[in-house]
Amino acid sequence: MSTAKALAEAGHNVTVVSMMKPKVMHKDIHLIVIPVTEEQQRSIEEQMAIMAGRKNSVLDTMSRFLNSLDVMIDSQADVLTDPRFLRIYETKFDLMILGYFLNDFQLAVAAKLKVPVILDGLMPPNFITDAFAGNPSELSYVPHMATIATQPMGFLKRTENLALHLFSKYMSTILESKLNHNYEKIYGGDKNLPSLKELRKNITLVFTGSHLISEGPIRPLVPAIIETGGIQVKDKPDPLPEDIGQFLNKSTQGAVFLSLGSNIKSSTVKPEIVQIIFKVLSGLKENVIWKWEDLDNTPGNVTNILYKTWLPQDDILAHPNTKLFITHAGKGGITESQYHGVPMVALPVFADQPGNAAQMERSGFGLALDLLTITEDSFRQALKEVLENDKYSETARKFSTLYRDRPLTAKQTVVYWTEYVLRHRGAPHLQSPAVHMSFIELNNLDVYTVIASIVISFLLLARLVGKFLWSKLFAKANTSAAKKNQ
Numbered sequence: 001m002s003t004a005k006a007l008a009e010a011g012h013n014v015t016v017v018s019m020m021k022p023k024v025m026h027k028d029i030h031l032i033v034i035p036v037t038e039e040q041q042r043s044i045e046e047q048m049a050i051m052a053g054r055k056n057s058v059l060d061t062m063s064r065f066l067n068s069l070d071v072m073i074d075s076q077a078d079v080l081t082d083p084r085f086l087r088i089y090e091t092k093f094d095l096m097i098l099g100y101f102l103n104d105f106q107l108a109v110a111a112k113l114k115v116p117v118i119l120d121g122l123m124p125p126n127f128i129t130d131a132f133a134g135n136p137s138e139l140s141y142v143p144h145m146a147t148i149a150t151q152p153m154g155f156l157k158r159t160e161n162l163a164l165h166l167f168s169k170y171m172s173t174i175l176e177s178k179l180n181h182n183y184e185k186i187y188g189g190d191k192n193l194p195s196l197k198e199l200r201k202n203i204t205l206v207f208t209g210s211h212l213i214s215e216g217p218i219r220p221l222v223p224a225i226i227e228t229g230g231i232q233v234k235d236k237p238d239p240l241p242e243d244i245g246q247f248l249n250k251s252t253q254g255a256v257f258l259s260l261g262s263n264i265k266s267s268t269v270k271p272e273i274v275q276i277i278f279k280v281l282s283g284l285k286e287n288v289i290w291k292w293e294d295l296d297n298t299p300g301n302v303t304n305i306l307y308k309t310w311l312p313q314d315d316i317l318a319h320p321n322t323k324l325f326i327t328h329a330g331k332g333g334i335t336e337s338q339y340h341g342v343p344m345v346a347l348p349v350f351a352d353q354p355g356n357a358a359q360m361e362r363s364g365f366g367l368a369l370d371l372l373t374i375t376e377d378s379f380r381q382a383l384k385e386v387l388e389n390d391k392y393s394e395t396a397r398k399f400s401t402l403y404r405d406r407p408l409t410a411k412q413t414v415v416y417w418t419e420y421v422l423r424h425r426g427a428p429h430l431q432s433p434a435v436h437m438s439f440i441e442l443n444n445l446d447v448y449t450v451i452a453s454i455v456i457s458f459l460l461l462a463r464l465v466g467k468f469l470w471s472k473l474f475a476k477a478n479t480s481a482a483k484k485n486q
């Protein structure tokens, strides 16, 4: 939605089709919301509840999408035949941007509209976006998305990396048949459409949610991969609501911002844990802004804590007095905090949060504790350490400087490259030739085979000749030796 908003702000007429009511909007965006059916919703929620109760690796999650969670793929196919969606074919469009989530079959829409298509990969470059753009995955020094590694990788990490890659490729082939099935079901009868495999070769650009030179890993990117990481962060903060603004302005000792996200309601965290958090925070010399849903039942009233039900997170993190962010370690919050150079104490609970928190701690932006097992001591120690030891804020500030140092902001990047594709009618010259090569050609297997055949033939021939000469010589020697003996 931030990508759509950037384009609308630049004066483009943007229509967005979504299955959820978006949080980010713009008054000029035409929105078509086609929600999942109630039955699909129930099934998704059941699965999410199962996933919330345990740690899930990326591979776990992937295999889930192919089995119990395949409703998330199939519902995206249902959209394509929904009457609310079919109305878009009455309008003339110039370009399609496909938000990628295992929905390749939706590429058919661009082909039907006869427009170029940009794929928004949303995540950092990975084996999926590599395949779309014909980008090398460089398994020996580019860590797979499912592992945390520092570069360069040692022997074991490289072995793990290769195994993860092969496994992902295997999963992709299973996914492929599911995607093809959906594609054939909807468009199989349409003689004007090529195969899904061919459609994939017509992607002009791939946006990725990354900025590798500040975040890492360092890796090659073909020209058709455009990094738009941080697009969701505002370039300039909006003015704060008056009470929050005043509270932060008078926080001369600094302010701490606590938000455990919208999935975990603060009031559903165990009361003992809330009391631990309250005791420690009320004893700080810094002021505290605490996101809390039930203002009639706060953990306790003291002058240094301000409770609010709703908070403009990005704008609070941008305030110069904000010294620390206590977060549940959602990806969005961590990125915003890093962008504004604010160190963190993470209290993750489930899903991707523990992984995000571990990565954040490893990169030196702060410390991670487990929300369910914190004690007064461990929590106070962690806050003291991150507030008083300058190394965390230093690391965060340094990252923030690198992250912002770009020729174009993420928004400008989206607008520039989208208009570039429009100006150059799909800009096919940008595409890597690798997209059109088979596995054998791409890996030069045919060339190696021919060279190997020539070398082997030559060796065999040499051996034959050698044998022949040897036997001649030997025979001569034998006869002369025989003569001497006579």
Ligand SMILES: *[C@@H]1O[C@H](CO)[C@@H](O)[C@H](O)[C@H]1NC(C)=O
Binding pocket: 013, 014, 015, 030, 091
């Ligand atoms: C923008 O697109 C919408 C929907 O396709 C259309 O109804 C409207 O006329 C367009 N506006 C302009 C200014 O082109």
Ligand SMILES: *[C@@H]1O[C@H](CO)[C@@H](O)[C@H](O)[C@H]1NC(C)=O
Binding pocket: 110, 111, 114, 115, 116, 117, 194, 199, 202, 204, 425, 426, 427
């Ligand atoms: C491929 O994209 C170009 C524009 O970039 C478009 O004109 C053409 O129709 C597309 N072909 C298919 C099969 O989608």
